[in-house]
Amino acid sequence: MVARRIKMSLAAVILPAFVLALWALGSAKGFIASYLMPAPWDIAVSLYNFLISRGQETSGGGFIVHASATLYRVGLGFSLAAVLGLPLGLISGRSRRFASVLDPSVQLLRSVPGISWLPLAIIWFGIGTTTSVFLISLAAFFPIYLNTMQGVHDVPLVWLQTGRMLGAKRSIAWKVLIPAAMPSIETGLRLAMGVSWAYVVLGELTGVNTGLGAIIMDARIAGDPSKVIIGMISIALLGRLSDLLLIWILGRVPGHRKEAKVIG
């Protein structure tokens, strides 16, 4: 069992290792121009410096400063989306009347690409955290709302009948409806977390001083591809970590299906 798992992990490494080897070879032999794609070791050195630096490395501070600014925006935007999306999705999924009022407008808004809100958001909120948070919560709202609505709508009638027959009255929403819709709700939240990371970068590309997106944009202006790549790696790592954190939290919510194997 353990040997098998090690084998599986090794299998996952083969492809990246191969690409890395090609890249290192190309850089060493001079086939890859360093102003387009720096050598892997150069990036490693820059990444190390970025991680430990505290000073005025590029635009106002090291990794901790930028990462915490980005995390704050993601956290706030995602939370806003969840606070709005969960209850609205819940009611829309159960009340046809409520859905007939709200849902057409939501679907109309959804067909507007999130990116196209950027100019308007800058006009409204200026350049800074508010714009990022607005874009994130707008974009993350839809997967949460839609999946919650669908999940709640699809709860088998027999579970609701069982709940009522066993004596649940008002509490049936907490005791049956939400746990029953939990797999869909979890999917919606995880999708929204991914969307949040995409939109935080969009918000930060517009000239804010802090944030991992700002690092990328500054590095582009400075013509420093290794810094761009460091920014990308940081975003990927934090995005993955936040997904794992979300899975961990969701696994502890009452109603989580123990048999449901989390994929990814």
Added chain:
Amino acid sequence: MDKDPVSKISNIGLTVISISVKLNTGTATSISIIDQISFHAEPGEFVCIVGPSGCGKTTLLNVCAGFTKSSSGMVLVNKRTVCCPHPSRAMVFQQDSLFPWLTVEQNIMFGPKCQDNREADSDTYIDLVGLKGFEKYYPHQLSGGMKQRAALARVLINKPDILFLDEPFGALDAQSREEMQDVLLEVCYRTHTMALLVTHDVEEAVFLGDRVLVMSSRPTRILADIVVPLDRPRAWDVREDPIMSKLKTKIRALIAHPDYVKNSQTEENSILV
């Protein structure tokens, strides 16, 4: 048997008084599903309902349990009018109705928790249905028969006045079905619970029931009310009893050829109605 259920209102048990259910199709005419059905079941009695498929057996059960409103008529359980689902009127469904996010034990304790009943002891009922050792299992880890055992324990813990069963073993294989029939008989006998069971399996109806109500096709009426003259407790080998096979034949004939049976006035059929 008393043919007029109205006179039984003052009695305890299940009393169904001229229940009709019409399906509103939106047009001027509505489809009649159930047409003025009346019957009475004594406390502790086990009544089975059989009939052609699509005849409204499940609808009748849903009306009795309070899940469906009838167009007219009323249902009383122990002198109380049925208006909505209630823990005192338990229902076991054909499909798997256990909550997949709860363990067997948590599923069984769902009812007592909803009613703030702290005295309820899940172990007694887990033992009763033979699920000892599976308390911490989740439904997906159980077989179909074990799931129905858990579903049975989950409603029995509320000490219901009556048990409604809607083809509870219809989705099980033949072997588990017989096993579950034995469990159900045992449980009802020991807890002295009144039961109303809908089934399409004539053998099941005769084996389990004190009485078998044979329904007509839509609009549903009671074709025959047949008393099963077999003693209780019934052991598994009662299935081979000659009385059973005789009754089974009659009921099958009633379901398949109601007019033919009604018109033939032989001694054989005098037991009907």
